[in-house]
Amino acid sequence: MGRLYLEYLGEEVTLDDGDSLSFGRSADLVVDADNRYLHRVLGSFVPHGDVWFLQNTGRHIPLHVLDATGPSRAEVGPGDQVPLGFAEFTVAFDAGPARYEIRGALEENGLPGVGTSAPTDTVEFGLVALNSEQRLLVAALAEPLLRGRPDWVSRMPGNKEVARRLGWTLPKYNRKLDHLCRRLAEEGVDGVLGTASTLATNRRQVVVRHLVDRGLVTAADLEALPPLA
Numbered sequence: 001m002g003r004l005y006l007e008y009l010g011e012e013v014t015l016d017d018g019d020s021l022s023f024g025r026s027a028d029l030v031v032d033a034d035n036r037y038l039h040r041v042l043g044s045f046v047p048h049g050d051v052w053f054l055q056n057t058g059r060h061i062p063l064h065v066l067d068a069t070g071p072s073r074a075e076v077g078p079g080d081q082v083p084l085g086f087a088e089f090t091v092a093f094d095a096g097p098a099r100y101e102i103r104g105a106l107e108e109n110g111l112p113g114v115g116t117s118a119p120t121d122t123v124e125f126g127l128v129a130l131n132s133e134q135r136l137l138v139a140a141l142a143e144p145l146l147r148g149r150p151d152w153v154s155r156m157p158g159n160k161e162v163a164r165r166l167g168w169t170l171p172k173y174n175r176k177l178d179h180l181c182r183r184l185a186e187e188g189v190d191g192v193l194g195t196a197s198t199l200a201t202n203r204r205q206v207v208v209r210h211l212v213d214r215g216l217v218t219a220a221d222l223e224a225l226p227p228l229a
Contacts (some may be wrong), residue, residue: 053083
């Protein structure tokens with residue numbers, strides 16, 4: 001695992017494998033100790049396997065991860081986490097009337113003035129090539145998220161609803177989803193294989209969040225969906 005470089009208002013932090021860093025108004029990285037709208041501990045940067053993750057440990061403030069070199073972005077809701085796949089990024093969040101930004105970079109690029117390293121290949125996490133039917137399946141599940149609904153989790157359609165919309169039998173839908181989940185699990189994505197403690201809704205949420213956050217399914221894929229009945 002490479003180092004993770006972070007910078008907030010001129011304060012520079014370097015995290016090595018095994019390190020972690022929380023942030024908030026009373027955390028490892030103190031962000032505006034006087035803002036009562038900000039959680040004491042809003043989020044954390046933590047390692048898992050060979051990948052750095054951003055965790056949202058707050059109750060109601062979303063975190064936004066913005067790619068510093070392109071238009072890609074991801075939203076991390078309370079209780080969620082995402083792998084940090086952008087070489088350079090900004091974590092932005094609002095608390096009351098104030099907005100905050102933490103700059104970051106993976107070791108391959110480093111942050112100007114923070115650290116540099118020899119060029120290496122970037123390892124992409126959990127990237128899978130989707131065929132047309134898998135793309136339709138995920139787009140149908142992810143439609144509320146792709147349309148920007150903040151309550152997308154509660155509005156995510158059920159299995160029978162998606163199967164009916166795509167003109168598939170329920171067994172075909174289940175086979176397609178199970179195959180996709182196995183492929184994601186083989187690539188290191190947690191929470192996509194059914195267990196006694198994993199609800200089906202949570203599994204579908206992980207699939208949707210991961211593939212949308214990685215840009216593997218986008219709003220453009222909605223155009224291929226059959227209209228809702």
